[in-house]
Amino acid sequence: xxxxxxxxxxxxxxxxxxxxxxxxxxxxxxxxxxxxxxxxxxxxxxxxxxxxxxxxxxxxxxxxxxxxxxxxxxxxxxxxxxxxxxxxxxxxxxxxxxxxxxxxxxxxxxxxxxxxxxxxxxxxxxxxxxxxxxxxxxxxxxxxxxxxxxxxxxxxxxxxxxxxxxxxxxxxxxxxxxxxxxxxxxxxxxxxxxxxxxxxxxxxxxxxxxxxxxxxxxxxxxxxxxxxxxxxxxxxxxxxxxxxxxxxxxxxxxxxxxxxxxxxxxxxxxxxxxxxxxxxxxxxxxxxxxxxxxxxxxxxxxxxxxxxxxxxxxxxxxxxxxxxxxxxxxxxxxxxxxxxxxxxxxxxxxxxxxxxxxxxxx
Numbered sequence: 001x002x003x004x005x006x007x008x009x010x011x012x013x014x015x016x017x018x019x020x021x022x023x024x025x026x027x028x029x030x031x032x033x034x035x036x037x038x039x040x041x042x043x044x045x046x047x048x049x050x051x052x053x054x055x056x057x058x059x060x061x062x063x064x065x066x067x068x069x070x071x072x073x074x075x076x077x078x079x080x081x082x083x084x085x086x087x088x089x090x091x092x093x094x095x096x097x098x099x100x101x102x103x104x105x106x107x108x109x110x111x112x113x114x115x116x117x118x119x120x121x122x123x124x125x126x127x128x129x130x131x132x133x134x135x136x137x138x139x140x141x142x143x144x145x146x147x148x149x150x151x152x153x154x155x156x157x158x159x160x161x162x163x164x165x166x167x168x169x170x171x172x173x174x175x176x177x178x179x180x181x182x183x184x185x186x187x188x189x190x191x192x193x194x195x196x197x198x199x200x201x202x203x204x205x206x207x208x209x210x211x212x213x214x215x216x217x218x219x220x221x222x223x224x225x226x227x228x229x230x231x232x233x234x235x236x237x238x239x240x241x242x243x244x245x246x247x248x249x250x251x252x253x254x255x256x257x258x259x260x261x262x263x264x265x266x267x268x269x270x271x272x273x274x275x276x277x278x279x280x281x282x283x284x285x286x287x288x289x290x291x292x293x294x295x296x297x298x299x300x301x302x303x304x305x306x307x308x309x310x311x312x313x314x315x316x317x318x319x320x321x322x323x324x325x326x327x328x329x330x331x332x333x334x335x336x337x338x339x340x341x342x343x344x345x346x347x348x349x350x351x352x353x354x355x356x357x358x359x360x361x362x
Contacts (some may be wrong), residue, residue: 142189177283
């Protein structure tokens with residue numbers, strides 16, 4: 001059950017029953033006291049913290065790649081293992097103490113794992129297609145989400161599952177084993193989420209559903225020229241329309257659709273930019289969209305939309321600078337500076353009174 005939607009509906013009913021004289025103030029207060037506590041909204045501080053963690057993970061990966069050739073073979077293995085152990089160990093330490101920090105560290109661990117699998121495979125000339133790396137990373141991300149009960153690595157894992165599907169070569173005509181594999185993975189994870197009724201698994205399953213729908217659309221348009229770009233553009237426009245409907249529709253669940261629609265549209269927009277090789281024009285549009293979502297998130301006091309604006313803006317700036325031809329070391333430094341700025345901003349916002357934070361208490 002969606003506790004927030006139930007609370008809103010019951011509050012309207014209680015108001016109506018009280019106005020009709022069917023309910024006295026004492027009984028109303030007792031009913032209200034029995035309601036579950038409101039779910040915490042995604043605040044700007046949390047959004048900035050996750051953006052900083054993601055950028056920090058990218059900075060670490062870029063730094064490792066820049067210095068990869070200069071390291072001895074065992075040094076490379078040790079570096080990957082140390083980074084992975086540090087991120088997972090930090091997440092274990094944060095369990096029960098700092099839940100948001102734990103989610104961010106598990107997100108970084110998934111990024112490091114993906115980079116480590118790829119780089120180690122290249123180092124030892126291990127045969128295999130890129131989709132295999134994506135599939136292994138998908139399993140790792142979903143496993144970390146389940147073990148740590150945090151959605152961030154699960155969202156990344158679901159994205160890698162879709163990436164494994166669309167990047168696999170040798171798709172035959174009609175329905176084949178890869179189609180069945182993606183659908184089975186989604187159904188299995190969604191079934192687990194429904195059986196255990198854990199919010200983190202349910203939210204991850206929603207992301208998985210969005211990525212699965214996009215991957216199947218890309219598969220359907222695979223025969224067209226620039227089929228991936230057309231699929232991404234179609235998905236982005238469709239999700240943007242769903243988000244717009246959710247923003248204005250006075251129905252239960254519309255606000256949730258608004259937030260998810262914005263995120264799915266933004267992810268598909270980035271896929272479109274790279275699949276269509278749109279370059280700096282796309283990055284400029286991404287920065288403008290990020291600024292627009294920031295404004296919308298503040299106006300609507302919607303944490304999901306605000307987070308999309310923050311992360312979209314940072315991603316647009318970072319991608320634009322990377323497109324200008326920065327080498328890996330400069331890129332690593334750039335991502336580190338952006339990550340540091342985001343993390344400092346997150347700490348500053350977290351110290352403000354809750355009522356004054358955008359996306360916080362309303």
